[in-house]
Each structure stands twice: as C-alpha cells, then as structure tokens.
Amino acid sequence: MSLRTAARTLLKPVQGILRPSVTLINRSYAAVAEARAVLENELDTIRAAGTWKAERIITSKQGSHINVDGSRGSILNFCANNYLGLSSHPEVVQAGIDALKTYGAGLSSVRFICGTQDIHKNLEQKLAEFHEREDCILYASCFDANAGLFEVLLGPDDAVLSDELNHASIIDGIRLCRAKRLRYKHMDLSNLETKLKESQSSRMRLVVTDGVFSMDGDVAPLVEICDLAEQYNAMVFIDECHATGFLGSRGRGTDELLGVMDRVHIVNSTLGKALGGAAGGYTVGPKPLIDLLRQRSRPYLFSNSLPPAVVGCATQAVELLLASNEIAQSMTAKTMRFRNKMTQAGFTISGSAHPICPVMLGDARLASLMADDMLKLGVYVIGFSFPVVPKGKARIRVQISAAHSEEDIDRCVDAFIQTGRKHGVVS
Numbered sequence: 001m002s003l004r005t006a007a008r009t010l011l012k013p014v015q016g017i018l019r020p021s022v023t024l025i026n027r028s029y030a031a032v033a034e035a036r037a038v039l040e041n042e043l044d045t046i047r048a049a050g051t052w053k054a055e056r057i058i059t060s061k062q063g064s065h066i067n068v069d070g071s072r073g074s075i076l077n078f079c080a081n082n083y084l085g086l087s088s089h090p091e092v093v094q095a096g097i098d099a100l101k102t103y104g105a106g107l108s109s110v111r112f113i114c115g116t117q118d119i120h121k122n123l124e125q126k127l128a129e130f131h132e133r134e135d136c137i138l139y140a141s142c143f144d145a146n147a148g149l150f151e152v153l154l155g156p157d158d159a160v161l162s163d164e165l166n167h168a169s170i171i172d173g174i175r176l177c178r179a180k181r182l183r184y185k186h187m188d189l190s191n192l193e194t195k196l197k198e199s200q201s202s203r204m205r206l207v208v209t210d211g212v213f214s215m216d217g218d219v220a221p222l223v224e225i226c227d228l229a230e231q232y233n234a235m236v237f238i239d240e241c242h243a244t245g246f247l248g249s250r251g252r253g254t255d256e257l258l259g260v261m262d263r264v265h266i267v268n269s270t271l272g273k274a275l276g277g278a279a280g281g282y283t284v285g286p287k288p289l290i291d292l293l294r295q296r297s298r299p300y301l302f303s304n305s306l307p308p309a310v311v312g313c314a315t316q317a318v319e320l321l322l323a324s325n326e327i328a329q330s331m332t333a334k335t336m337r338f339r340n341k342m343t344q345a346g347f348t349i350s351g352s353a354h355p356i357c358p359v360m361l362g363d364a365r366l367a368s369l370m371a372d373d374m375l376k377l378g379v380y381v382i383g384f385s386f387p388v389v390p391k392g393k394a395r396i397r398v399q400i401s402a403a404h405s406e407e408d409i410d411r412c413v414d415a416f417i418q419t420g421r422k423h424g425v426v427s
Helices: 001-018 020-047 090-103 119-133 142-152 166-177 189-198 221-229 285-294 308-323 330-343 362-375 406-422
Strands: 076-077 135-139 159-163 179-182 204-209 236-241 267-271 281-283 356-362 394-399
Touching: 020 285, 020 406, 076 189, 076 406, 090 308, 119 135, 119 281, 119 308, 135 285, 142 236, 142 267, 142 281, 142 285, 159 189, 166 204, 179 362, 189 204, 189 221, 204 221, 221 236, 281 285, 281 394, 330 356, 330 406, 356 362, 362 394, 362 406
Parallel strands: 159 179, 159 204, 204 236, 236 267
Antiparallel strands: 135 281, 267 281, 356 394
8 A cells, every 4th residue: 555545544534524514514504594584584573563773873973963874964963871961072082082192092901900000090089989989890881880780799698679660781780690589660669668578588688770760761769769778678779870970969860869879878870971971880889899899790800991091081071070060950951941842742751850851652663753754854863662662652762961052952842843743743
C-alpha cells in the first residue's frame, strides 16, 4: 500500500465527522424553515390585530421640535420622556462632550474589575443627595436596577407585594427572586391590606409600586401605602422613572410630592428620562443594601460601566436640579393647559395632573390611525395597544415637556380635535 493510499484510508473517518451529511444539512434547513414559518405567522397576527409597532426615524436631536424621516419641516414632539427638556440642553450636552474627551468612550470593563472612575462615584453621591438617601448604585438601565434588586434583597422566607399594573421590569425582576409573590389590585388599599395579613408569617415583606404608572399617568397613594406598611411592619419600594426630576416642589419625585420621603425605604429610577435622557438607572436606599447589591446584583456585576459621556450628561442634569427647582415647577401649568383643553373638546384623558396624558380611544387600530393622521398635521404622537396596555384600552399617550410652549400645546390640541372629528371620536 502506498503512502498516499494509506493516508486516504486513515482520513476517511475524520472527513465523515468534519463534513456533515446532506441529510443533516437538510434537517437543519428544515428546522430553520419551520421556525421561520412560526415567526412569520406570529408577525401576521400582530399586523392583523392592528398592534404592529413601526419605528419612525428621527433625523435630528431630541426636543420639542424634531425632524422625522418622510415628513416635511419641523414636527412637534409630544411623546418623548424628555420631561424637563434636558436631552439637548446645551450645558448637559457640553458636560457629555467634556467627559468624553477627559475620560474616553468607555471603560471596557464592569465596575468591580477596572470600570469605576471618579465620575461614577461622584454621580452616585449626587443622586443619593438628591433623593436624600444614604447611598446609590448605578446600573446600565432602570430595567437592570429592577432586575438586580429583588433576588438580592428577598429570599424564600420573605414576601413581595406588587401592584398588578407595575412596570414590566418590576414584574420580571420579582420573577427572579425566591420570595413569596403576592399581587394586589391596582392601587386598591383594601386588597393590599388583605395581602399584608396573608403574609404576616414572612421574615421580611416589601410593598412594591410604581410611583407613577406610565401608561395611565396615575400616582400611587403612597401616604396610605406607607400607613399600611408601618401597621404591618413592611418596607416600601417605589419605581420613580416617571416622577424623578419634576414631581414634588423640588422635583424629588412622588415621595416628595406626597410628603413621605422619610417613609419610603428604597427608590429605583432612571437617567434616561428627565435626567438628560441618555441611559442608565440606579437604586438609592440604605447603605447596607447598596453595599450588598455591589456584591451580588447580577446586572451590576456582569454589565459594563456606564459610558463617561452618559455619566457627564446625567451629572450636569442633577446639578441643575440641585441648584434650582425652576424647571420642575414650570410643568404644572403646561400639563393642566393640555388636560383642560382636551377635556373641554370632549376627549377622555386618563390620570390626573401628571405630564403623562393618555388620550383614551379603546380600539388599537383607531389609536394607530389617529397617530398617523396627527403626524400628517405635524404632531408626533404614538398609539399604544396590547401588549403594552390591556386589550380594549388602546390610547395615544401624550407627554408634556418643560420645553413645550403654550403655542405648542394649543397646536397639539387643535390637531387632536381635527383628527378626532375625522374619526368620529369627538363632534
């Protein structure tokens, strides 16, 4: 036997391993084709239900007036979380540029390895000061903050009592913990008390609620929740994403608005809305809790540090609010102007006195069509439908910003009236 023949004989079994058979390849293609068919069917179902969420393309910086791909001229923006108009505030933008130049694009590391700069610690200190809490820990988002809190704080001997309409990130975070989970009816104090009684044998109990519920703009009854928590020896947690920076006399949030800052024990919030609008979230609360989160919170331990530019922008936004409450106080009159004019026109507006102003329509397709027609009139709003809100409760969620003028608000109302008449919503 020649050397070449011997080599071929030895390589045949190896080639069989390295080169998949035609049958295996066909099976692989078949699996992908089956998965594709399932996915396409699900997508067709979403389109047929009128709940397809298309992404409009913005070609300018965020603000009360924006440019939108496919639309001519400046468009009025009434659906951003840019409550204080700080997303493009010149001082906030410059602070981000300065941090980028001084500290670089990113850390290429998680915090505990080599990802903590002095600007991260400075921002944490300022956020703790802003909320009047002992300490603060930063996350890549408030979704991460909610995902990282409950499994660290609560164990099998504990109980968590959650409002049924809490944000998806709270729900997902609670699912990760091993505590007994009880859900109480939306802002129903009697039902909450029932759940507190049911969980009295637990070691620790935590009442969990949004400070402001983002789809309806309603404010949690924190005074009464704190009363019940103290009566039944429970702690209180609030998510303040839609309150930080503009609710309360100094913009500290729902707990300041309702006079319970010293009675709410843990606060999670975001840097991605009123505080510059870039990204990032955080937890403020007792120092032992924050220290434990740094040791065990998985989103913190396994996610890159916040980029320096984001930290710089957020720090400047917090400093502006620590220095003055003027921006926060400008929100009330503008919010009530919109709410009152829309109600007088015959629209149903959910919530009360909050910049989130849901225009209730019910039908998902109607909400989508009206939002499209509003854009044609130069006003950017978005229809919200299932699964973001319950079926049958579709709406257009309008959000008022400190950057909006009275003329902006009046123009938005006029566009709603014109579009509402077209679709038979108002007469």
